[in-house]
Amino acid sequence: TLPESELRRLLKLTFQKKHKTRVGGGGVTRAVVEKIHERWKTSEIVRLKFEGDAALNMKRMHEILEGCELQGSFNTT
Numbered sequence: 001t002l003p004e005s006e007l008r009r010l011l012k013l014t015f016q017k018k019h020k021t022r023v024g025g026g027g028v029t030r031a032v033v034e035k036i037h038e039r040w041k042t043s044e045i046v047r048l049k050f051e052g053d054a055a056l057n058m059k060r061m062h063e064i065l066e067g068c069e070l071q072g073s074f075n076t077t
């Protein structure tokens with residue numbers, strides 16, 4: 001967890017950022033994870049836009065993305 005002040009700072013940065021990385025109906029793929037990691041090299045914030053079936057279960061997408069970051073690799077489940 002982050003302190004409230006840090007969360008506010010990151011939220012402000014999020015709304016200033018225009019570009020969104022699209023996550024299609026296939027959900028979180030290796031290519032999406034690699035694109036996120038590439039964007040993290042130049043920015044601490046990456047905005048995602050979920051489309052199709054991926055947008056139907058945002059809780060699951062969050063769990064998958066969290067798993068990818070913690071493991072440092074692509075999670076296929």
